[in-house]
Amino acid sequence: MFSIVHARQLSDAVFEMGVHAPKIARKVRAGQFLMLRIAEGGERIPLTFSDWSADEGWIRFIYMRVGKTTHQLSHLQAGDSIADVVGPLGVPSHVEGLGRVAVVGGGVGAAVAYPVARAMVAAGNDVHVILGARNANLLILEEELRALPLASLTVVTDDGSAGEKGLVTAPLKRLAVAGEVDAAFAVGPAIMMKFCAATAAEHGVPITVSLNPIMVDGTGMCGACRVSVGGDTKFGCVDGPDFDGHLVDWEELMSRQRIYADEERLADAEFSRSCSCHT
Amino acid sequence: MPHVDDEGRRVFDDRPRHKAVRGERTPMPEQSAERRAGNFDEVGIGYSADEALAEAMRCLQCKNPTCQQGCPVNIDIRGFIREIIDGNWADGVSVLKERNALPAVCGRVCPQEEQCEKTCVLSKKGEPIAIGRLERFLGDHDLSCDLENRCVPQTAEPSGFRCAVVGSGPAGLACAGELARLGHAVTVFESLHAAGGVLSYGIPEFRLPKHIVDAEIESLVAMGVEIVTDYVVGRLSTVDELMTEEGFDAVFIGSGAGLPVFMGIPGENLNGVYSANEFLTRVNLMRAYEFPTSDTPVWRGRKVAVVGGGNVAMDSARTALRLGAEEVFLVYRRTEDEMPARREEVHHAREEGVEFKMLCSPLEITGHDGWVTGLVATRMELGEPDSSGRRAPVCVMDSDFSIDCDTVIIAVGTRANPLIADAAPNLRVTSRGYISTDEHGATSIPGVYAGGDIVTGAATVILAMGAGKRAATSMDGWLRNR
Numbered sequence: 001m002f003s004i005v006h007a008r009q010l011s012d013a014v015f016e017m018g019v020h021a022p023k024i025a026r027k028v029r030a031g032q033f034l035m036l037r038i039a040e041g042g043e044r045i046p047l048t049f050s051d052w053s054a055d056e057g058w059i060r061f062i063y064m065r066v067g068k069t070t071h072q073l074s075h076l077q078a079g080d081s082i083a084d085v086v087g088p089l090g091v092p093s094h095v096e097g098l099g100r101v102a103v104v105g106g107g108v109g110a111a112v113a114y115p116v117a118r119a120m121v122a123a124g125n126d127v128h129v130i131l132g133a134r135n136a137n138l139l140i141l142e143e144e145l146r147a148l149p150l151a152s153l154t155v156v157t158d159d160g161s162a163g164e165k166g167l168v169t170a171p172l173k174r175l176a177v178a179g180e181v182d183a184a185f186a187v188g189p190a191i192m193m194k195f196c197a198a199t200a201a202e203h204g205v206p207i208t209v210s211l212n213p214i215m216v217d218g219t220g221m222c223g224a225c226r227v228s229v230g231g232d233t234k235f236g237c238v239d240g241p242d243f244d245g246h247l248v249d250w251e252e253l254m255s256r257q258r259i260y261a262d263e264e265r266l267a268d269a270e271f272s273r274s275c276s277c278h279t
Numbered sequence: 280m281p282h283v284d285d286e287g288r289r290v291f292d293d294r295p296r297h298k299a300v301r302g303e304r305t306p307m308p309e310q311s312a313e314r315r316a317g318n319f320d321e322v323g324i325g326y327s328a329d330e331a332l333a334e335a336m337r338c339l340q341c342k343n344p345t346c347q348q349g350c351p352v353n354i355d356i357r358g359f360i361r362e363i364i365d366g367n368w369a370d371g372v373s374v375l376k377e378r379n380a381l382p383a384v385c386g387r388v389c390p391q392e393e394q395c396e397k398t399c400v401l402s403k404k405g406e407p408i409a410i411g412r413l414e415r416f417l418g419d420h421d422l423s424c425d426l427e428n429r430c431v432p433q434t435a436e437p438s439g440f441r442c443a444v445v446g447s448g449p450a451g452l453a454c455a456g457e458l459a460r461l462g463h464a465v466t467v468f469e470s471l472h473a474a475g476g477v478l479s480y481g482i483p484e485f486r487l488p489k490h491i492v493d494a495e496i497e498s499l500v501a502m503g504v505e506i507v508t509d510y511v512v513g514r515l516s517t518v519d520e521l522m523t524e525e526g527f528d529a530v531f532i533g534s535g536a537g538l539p540v541f542m543g544i545p546g547e548n549l550n551g552v553y554s555a556n557e558f559l560t561r562v563n564l565m566r567a568y569e570f571p572t573s574d575t576p577v578w579r580g581r582k583v584a585v586v587g588g589g590n591v592a593m594d595s596a597r598t599a600l601r602l603g604a605e606e607v608f609l610v611y612r613r614t615e616d617e618m619p620a621r622r623e624e625v626h627h628a629r630e631e632g633v634e635f636k637m638l639c640s641p642l643e644i645t646g647h648d649g650w651v652t653g654l655v656a657t658r659m660e661l662g663e664p665d666s667s668g669r670r671a672p673v674c675v676m677d678s679d680f681s682i683d684c685d686t687v688i689i690a691v692g693t694r695a696n697p698l699i700a701d702a703a704p705n706l707r708v709t710s711r712g713y714i715s716t717d718e719h720g721a722t723s724i725p726g727v728y729a730g731g732d733i734v735t736g737a738a739t740v741i742l743a744m745g746a747g748k749r750a751a752t753s754m755d756g757w758l759r760n761r
């Protein structure tokens with residue numbers, strides 16, 4: 001059992017949670033993720049560490065309410081507990097010696113972009129962050145990012161309700177055209193990462209993407225998370241989650257993410273019916 | 280009370296001579312094929328007391344019990360059967376537990392026809408004693424008792440040493456049980472949320488009910504073994520850190536061979552293609568067969584092709600049937616004679632309606648819109664025997680054909696679990712990633728031992744348990760003579 005020490009709503013559908021896990025907190029590095037299972041019978045889902053304190057013994061993650069498990073999670077409060085938290089899993093993000101780097105976080109991808117940008121700053125790089133969301137209500141972590149000594153922070157929303165109106169690829173393109181970045185890192189919906197990779201490719205900028213295939217164990221034992229990178233099959237959980245964005249087979253990733261779309265709808269509908277919050 | 284001869288076998292001089300009853304092997308009641316193909320309940324129902332006695336009465340109680348030589352952990356088979364004959368079930372359980380910490384498991388899943396039952400003298404002229412079923416009978420009897428009345432081996436005086444065991448599969452559990460018996464404090468670290476290794480995530484409920492695995496583990500916990508789940512060694516602590524920061528005096532690694540192997544043919548990443556490990560883990564460990572009551576989904580195919588011929592392939596095929604598939608094909612490169620699966624499982628699979636396509640090798644998985652639509656295979660014929668002594672299959676030219684299916688499950692093998700390299704970077708491993716050990720299970724690092732599938736590659740439950748127990752004995756020697 002892992003007890004929840006912090007729970008907070010960041011936007012309409014995005015939540016932050018902290019869990020007492022001193023062993024894990026000592027080992028986490030930026031870009032790594034955990035698997036959690038709320039209770040007996042629950043699904044194991046992967047979430048990225050957004051923050052942690054080895055001294056105080058907690059870890060945090062930020063999640064978007066998209067289906068049954070994240071919905072259930074959003075009802076838990078400090079003092080409640082979660083049956084299982086496993087981690088840190090995956091290869092830490094490469095943050096050293098990048099020089100001038102653009103970090104793009106779209107939607108809940110900001111939860112991954114934030115600790116990665118922080119680690120890149122700490123490693124002495126010049127970091128430009130591009131933060132994207134559908135609208136101002138869904139924008140998260142802007143304040144936390146502003147507190148970092150970034151080279152720049154650009155906020156983009158689809159509808160212009162905050163920052164500039166448009167897609168994250170526009171500011172990424174400007175940085176690339178101006179020759180202001182040597183490398184890029186993108187995390188968010190697969191389609192966004194795909195377009196970021198295309199933009200980076202146009203300008204000869206190397207780009208790392210943090211992929212989110214469906215996972216079961218997260219330890220390399222099932223292959224549910226396989227992705228094609230440069231024609232080779234890789235396991236997202238042990239070989240990734242970070243990969244060379246120019247080599248990823250995006251269509252395959254997006255198709256595989258939809259395998260259980262029908263079942264997910266069913267599970268969420270059944271749960272929502274019995275749930276008092278009606279969201 | 281019986282006393283024990285030079286070879287550790289019980290001698291029953293003071294009991295009346297047993298007169299064997301001739302006759303056929305006592306059948307074990309099982310669910311009918313039609314019925315069981317629609318549920319996840321156990322296939323074999325187990326002997327009743329009368330049936331167990333009837334079967335035990337067939338045993339000749341040989342002076343030279345050859346059955347024992349066939350058992351990889353050298354169980355005093357004659358001894359435990361005699362206790363069934365005499366009605367002393369609890370004593371029978373102790374005979375088993377001297378050698379085998381998990382009799383209810385082994386009685387169900389050991390390939391007995393290749394081991395103890397093969398070397399039983401009765402197999403020369405007719406049907407051998409159903410040793411596995413009798414072992415299961417006693418194992419189940421033990422687990423049906425309250426914890427305080429179960430046969431829990433006596434533990435030695437506390438030694439003051441602390442041992443860590445990595446992985447809670449049969450190798451790790453057997454090692455932990457033996458270390459505890461020898462007086463050491465033992466902690467088992469398991470990366471998944473449940474203990475048992477393949478016993479809980481791989482072997483299906485209908486062959487090995489999870490309450491049996493849980494009860495066996497409960498017995499180990501009653502001996503003082505501590506089990507910590509959700510702990511990935513290599514990520515939370517390296518092996519080195521276990522021995523320094525965490526203060527363990529010795530470590531056993533039983534992390535298994537869990538990495539699924541794919542075939543490297545086109546179409547393997549289509550939706551509807553599973554590794555057997557993923558398919559079985561979703562269904563067994565995550566209980567996807569109860570979806571949406573449980574949260575983890577599994578794609579329930581209508582026409583399923585399973586590639587492989589081992590226990591893993593049989594389990595996948597039979598699981599697919601139980602999830603409602605209309606047709607399940609087993610596609611195997613060689614013939615039924617070469618199939619490594621237990622005979623009983625092959626027989627059960629066929630009875631339940633799995634269709635065997637022998638001498639076929641997959642070339643490609645075809646798809647539409649990202650989903651599987653079929654499997655293209657080529658016919659094979661058997662050529663000269665290869666290094667394993669089995670006749671090697673060779674392709675028949677221009678014999679390609681395709682099978683319509685919406686699901687493909689790949690059960691062609693596994694390799695060493697990948698995270699172990701992170702756990703101990705300076706550990707000597709083979710070119711295929713398995714850990715190198717001497718015959719006592721000692722690795723290249725003093726105080727670090729290993730056994731089970733992570734040393735031998737995918738093998739059997741009883742071999743893994745034997746390796747775990749042997750390693751525990753050498754660890755004990757190493758600790759005490761340090």
Ligand SMILES: Cc1cc2nc3c(=O)[nH]c(=O)nc-3n(C[C@H](O)[C@H](O)[C@H](O)COP(=O)(O)OP(=O)(O)OC[C@H]3O[C@@H](n4cnc5c(N)ncnc54)[C@H](O)[C@@H]3O)c2cc1C
Nearest residue numbers: 045046047048063064067068069070212213214215257264
């Ligand atoms: C390495 C990694 C890191 C991630 N980090 C974050 C994070 O920091 N914050 C966050 O909000 N989300 C993150 N995700 C995505 C998150 O795991 C899913 O949103 C979550 O599993 C949804 O579960 P659900 O039951 O609420 O929704 P469901 O209704 O089950 O699914 C909704 C969506 O989530 C995806 N999904 C479902 N089950 C899984 C699964 N077992 N593994 C992966 N994806 C799944 C599906 O493709 C689907 O599109 C990450 C995913 C990966 C692989």
Ligand SMILES: Cc1cc2nc3c(=O)[nH]c(=O)nc-3n(C[C@H](O)[C@H](O)[C@H](O)COP(=O)(O)OP(=O)(O)OC[C@H]3O[C@@H](n4cnc5c(N)ncnc54)[C@H](O)[C@@H]3O)c2cc1C
Nearest residue numbers: 446448449450470476477481512535731732738739740743
């Ligand atoms: C589907 C299937 C059916 C089978 N049927 C039979 C059968 O009928 N009869 C038979 O005799 N054999 C059968 N086998 C083979 C048998 O199950 C294995 O040989 C046996 O389980 C090996 O035991 P083990 O302890 O070495 O490894 P495993 O059982 O694989 O256990 C290893 C454990 O270590 C854990 N682990 C791995 N890495 C780490 C880490 N870094 N930190 C912490 N924990 C870790 C894993 O999660 C796992 O729980 C079958 C196997 C499968 C897959």
Ligand code: SF4
Nearest residue numbers: 350385389394395411
């Ligand atoms: S452990 Fe396996 S091989 Fe040994 S006696 Fe029991 S069933 Fe036979």
Ligand code: SF4
Nearest residue numbers: 338339341346399400
């Ligand atoms: S060899 Fe067969 S008949 Fe003889 S003691 Fe063993 S089980 Fe009984």
Ligand code: FES
Nearest residue numbers: 218220222223237
């Ligand atoms: S999630 Fe199972 S291997 Fe990656």
